[in-house]
Amino acid sequence: MNEVTLKVRVERKVVEADDICSYELVSADGAPLPAFGAGSHIDVHLRPGLVRQYSLCNPPHEQHRYLICVLRDPASRGGSQAMHDDIQAGMVLQISVPKNHFPIVEAERSLLLAGGIGVTPILCMAEALSAQGAAFEMHYCARAPERTAFRERIACSPYSGQVQFHYDSGDAAQKLDLPALLTGLDRQTHIYLCGPAGFIDHVLATTKAHDWPQGQVHLEYFGAAAAANDGTDQAFDVRLASSGKVFSIPVGSTVLQVLTDAGVFIPASCEQGVCGTCLTRVLDGVPDHRDLYMTEAEQVVNDQFTPCCSRAKSAELLLDL
Numbered sequence: 001m002n003e004v005t006l007k008v009r010v011e012r013k014v015v016e017a018d019d020i021c022s023y024e025l026v027s028a029d030g031a032p033l034p035a036f037g038a039g040s041h042i043d044v045h046l047r048p049g050l051v052r053q054y055s056l057c058n059p060p061h062e063q064h065r066y067l068i069c070v071l072r073d074p075a076s077r078g079g080s081q082a083m084h085d086d087i088q089a090g091m092v093l094q095i096s097v098p099k100n101h102f103p104i105v106e107a108e109r110s111l112l113l114a115g116g117i118g119v120t121p122i123l124c125m126a127e128a129l130s131a132q133g134a135a136f137e138m139h140y141c142a143r144a145p146e147r148t149a150f151r152e153r154i155a156c157s158p159y160s161g162q163v164q165f166h167y168d169s170g171d172a173a174q175k176l177d178l179p180a181l182l183t184g185l186d187r188q189t190h191i192y193l194c195g196p197a198g199f200i201d202h203v204l205a206t207t208k209a210h211d212w213p214q215g216q217v218h219l220e221y222f223g224a225a226a227a228a229n230d231g232t233d234q235a236f237d238v239r240l241a242s243s244g245k246v247f248s249i250p251v252g253s254t255v256l257q258v259l260t261d262a263g264v265f266i267p268a269s270c271e272q273g274v275c276g277t278c279l280t281r282v283l284d285g286v287p288d289h290r291d292l293y294m295t296e297a298e299q300v301v302n303d304q305f306t307p308c309c310s311r312a313k314s315a316e317l318l319l320d321l
Ligand code: FES
Pocket: 267, 268, 269, 270, 271, 272, 273, 274, 275, 276, 277, 278, 279, 291, 293, 306, 307, 308, 309
């Protein structure tokens, strides 16, 4: 993968809340960092073979630093643990330039919904919308105050009056009442949400129940595992269009694993169907999409899939490799 990477130094590592640290990254050579838009993320190369995506959460006009924030996830496959245990102030890291799969669009009004550490891109959006003087409100759902990053930053921000916190540990009256919120909202409002899969599923189901135009609902999953094997997985074959070679993909292995082991290079990063790095064209056959990257509309076309997690509904997939 000939991707442009940047060298950054960890200027500061701060404990933002229980099990949550932020990392301020500055250019290792002192040059301004590439500009980014709200909703952007960077790939952080933690060690060979371990690359993770983190949303930028500092105000998007800043070019002297990138700020990322990481929750220690006990179910981590290495990324969050390495960030918490191994990455310290003063270290130099390799990162990608910012990429944005979650941009904000111009709208009369925006509703920002954050679930837990999914606050990171949402906070960046709040900064951008506030700087533009755009109309928005933000709701930040978290387990408890002590597990809520950036409470003080938000409290001291010019948009603090537009943010409401909702804690699982608090009383019922302060919990997010999404149906009531949507009922009172202008139908032109664009909704942005980021958080764990359960949070996103709940918000999506509620917006659908309220007939909210789905083109006005923008989301990014945080730390979501792609759909797991529910016991019905079957082995299937993939055929490479270039060589005609056929590889069998057994239950329990991914296309990415099998092809990588066979020396077929596919760029990959998150390996959980979130980032889209491994997206591969499908020339024939029907993929069984397990990713969270493509929209439903993109998935039904069946002309591409994510080999890091998706499988096949047909006996064979012909891949443009
Ligand atoms: S590597 Fe991220 S979606 Fe496949």
